[in-house]
Amino acid sequence: MSKHCFLMVILLMFGLPAVLHAVEMGMVFEVYLPTKTVGKVLFSHAKHGPNCNECHPKIFKKKNPRRRPVSMTQMEKGRACGACHNGKRAFSVTGDCVTCHAGDILYKNEDDGNVTFPHAAHVDMFGCDECHPDLFVARRAANKATMEDMESGKSCGACHNGEGAFGVAEDCESCHQM
Ligand code: HEC
Ligand code: HEC
Ligand code: HEC
Ligand code: HEC
Ligand code: HEC
Ligand code: HEC
Incomplete structure (x- = not known):
């Protein structure tokens, strides 16, 4: 088997996205979501595990220059962070304000x-x-x-x-x- 084929097999077994994302992650460990009135909100990739498709692209697009800010009221209805931070899967957006802010x-x-x-x-x-x-x-x-x-x-x-x-x-x- 040539070196080329070998690499192909590895990539197919573990998945190209996993390999590329692992490389990407080094650069985007922490992202900030800006708000108009209450400063920036830190989102830590490191604390949210390796399953990219839990969030991308359904809940959050990775790059989204025209992204509209999401209000806390919308999050309480399950948008953005509120998809998981609902008191069941993770602590709720209706409390613990300072954990995220x-x-x-x-x-x-x-x-x-x-x-x-x-x-x-x-x-x-x-x-x-x-x-x-x-x-x-x-x-x-x-x-x-x-x-x-x-x-x-x-x-x-x-x-x-x-x-x-x-x-x-x-x-x-x-x-x-x-
Ligand atoms: C409600 C909380 C609070 C109380 C009570 C308080 N301070 Fe302060 N103090 C602060 C904060 C906050 C800063 C820093 C403000 C900044 O850097 O913008 C500060 C800064 C200072 C400074 C440096 C700035 C300056 O005015 O020269 C001094 C000196 C000082 N405090 C002395 C005191 C003394 C003496 C008392 C009691 C008579 C007191 N503080 C009571 C919160 C408080
Ligand atoms: C009683 C007043 C008060 C309330 C209420 C308050 N904050 Fe603050 N906040 C402050 C002060 C004081 C600072 C420090 C500003 C400074 O250092 O000059 C601050 C700073 C911040 C920062 C900047 C932190 C940083 O590391 O740069 C953020 C973000 C923030 N607040 C968000 C919030 C959010 C979100 C809420 C509501 C959940 C909130 N604050 C409620 C007084 C308040
Ligand atoms: C729990 C949710 C969640 C998971 C899981 C997640 N992300 Fe993200 N990701 C976000 C959020 C939130 C943003 C910021 C989106 C925004 O700014 O609109 C983001 C942004 C990004 C960005 C753009 C960063 C920038 O600087 O603009 C990249 C690249 C990215 N994620 C890659 C990944 C990869 C690779 C994985 C899997 C290893 C992953 N993400 C897993 C929530 C997640
Ligand atoms: C799971 C993390 C999380 C928790 C918990 C959370 N927030 Fe937020 N909050 C965010 C994020 C992220 C944004 C920015 C969203 C965006 O711009 O899309 C935001 C935005 C905001 C804003 C600006 C937008 C608006 O709705 O006016 C306010 C104010 C705010 N949060 C207050 C609060 C208060 C008060 C609490 C507690 C009752 C809280 N947040 C709990 C993550 C959180
Ligand atoms: C796919 C589900 C999911 C989404 C979406 C999500 N989170 Fe989380 N988050 C979790 C889980 C699960 C935990 C860990 C369980 C817990 O602490 O309740 C967690 C933990 C956290 C923590 C605590 C980390 C620590 O120090 O231990 C913060 C802060 C946080 N999330 C912020 C956010 C913000 C801000 C957003 C939106 C930008 C967001 N999360 C979106 C699932 C999610
Ligand atoms: C919007 C009103 C408001 C502002 C602004 C505010 N405080 Fe307070 N703070 C309160 C109230 C009300 C209490 C609780 C009553 C009391 O202890 O007298 C309190 C309590 C505290 C306590 C005691 C907390 C505890 O755990 O017992 C500290 C310390 C404090 N404030 C510091 C500050 C400092 C420093 C600033 C400015 C940077 C500040 N506060 C700005 C209203 C405020």
């Missing part, structure tokens, strides 16, 4: 103590649109504020004013890890 945000500050903004605790109380995009652009480190700004009601201070939530002027250690 933003996690904790760290503000580094050596002198005054780091601040961790916990998305999860806030998402339990507020919709995304209470903060995005008016109060904060949904992009890490895109919204600089001083404590003075906050005391006059900007940034965290929009709520942390001692009325709706503990105030920025009192309780430093509720936010800063000293």
Whole structure:
């Protein structure tokens, strides 16, 4: 058997798509789906296994420059991620918002103590649109504020004013890890 034929047999046995896709995967491990108001959503191929045809091309086209964004309401009806993230096959799009969207945000500050903004605790109380995009652009480190700004009601201070939530002027250690 010639070398050529041998390769053909291997390809037929394991499938050309599998071989090519394995090569491709190295380049597209992580893709981002942009949204207008709440930033980018990371989709990790590595965490979704090797069966490309579970998603391509029926649920997602690989390349789709004219792709229209899918809303969460459409996902709840089974579109896009919602085809599996329905509470049966995988955790549901009606909860666990921060698993797909933003996690904790760290503000580094050596002198005054780091601040961790916990998305999860806030998402339990507020919709995304209470903060995005008016109060904060949904992009890490895109919204600089001083404590003075906050005391006059900007940034965290929009709520942390001692009325709706503990105030920025009192309780430093509720936010800063000293
Ligand atoms: C669980 C669903 C799912 C599975 C399984 C899956 N993909 Fe994807 N893939 C996606 C999503 C979501 C996108 C982004 C689509 C978009 O941007 O509209 C994507 C995009 C891509 C892209 C384009 C990336 C880019 O940079 O534009 C390629 C190439 C791709 N996938 C290859 C594969 C291959 C090869 C496999 C199998 C090894 C695979 N995918 C398995 C969901 C999946
Ligand atoms: C399985 C992952 C996943 C979960 C869980 C999830 N989302 Fe999303 N969300 C996405 C993806 C992906 C997009 C972008 C879709 C697109 O552009 O096609 C998106 C888009 C959005 C958008 C912008 C589009 C719109 O509908 O206005 C908002 C707001 C949003 N998500 C809020 C939420 C909230 C609130 C929750 C929890 C109740 C949640 N998401 C849970 C993956 C998820
Ligand atoms: C073909 C089915 C399928 C589709 C479509 C799908 N997922 Fe998943 N996803 C799963 C399964 C199964 C798991 C693992 C089970 C679980 O965690 O509930 C998972 C797990 C995840 C996780 C947790 C990964 C971890 O850290 O362990 C995230 C985040 C996620 N998916 C995001 C998305 C987003 C965003 C989309 C849409 C762009 C999407 N998935 C589309 C099946 C799917
Ligand atoms: C109480 C206010 C608040 C709520 C509610 C909120 N966020 Fe955020 N979000 C923030 C803050 C603060 C940041 C950090 C901005 C910065 O670093 O400048 C942020 C950042 C982000 C980022 C960027 C993360 C990164 O790594 O770049 C995304 C994406 C995001 N939020 C999505 C969401 C989604 C989706 C929801 C609803 C499920 C939501 N947020 C609800 C305050 C909020
Ligand atoms: C939309 C209003 C709102 C905004 C904006 C907001 N918070 Fe909050 N936050 C709350 C409320 C309400 C609570 C719960 C009540 C309380 O603890 O006083 C809370 C609680 C917290 C907690 C305690 C969480 C826990 O697990 O107990 C921390 C830490 C915190 N916020 C930090 C921040 C930081 C840092 C920012 C700015 C980056 C911020 N918050 C912006 C409303 C907000
Ligand atoms: C609600 C949470 C919260 C509380 C309470 C809070 N801070 Fe902050 N603080 C932050 C965040 C978030 C940043 C980073 C803001 C940024 O980088 O955009 C910050 C930044 C700072 C900075 C650097 C910026 C500047 O204004 O010079 C100092 C100093 C500071 N905090 C001191 C304090 C002191 C002192 C207290 C108590 C009187 C306090 N903070 C209470 C959240 C808080």
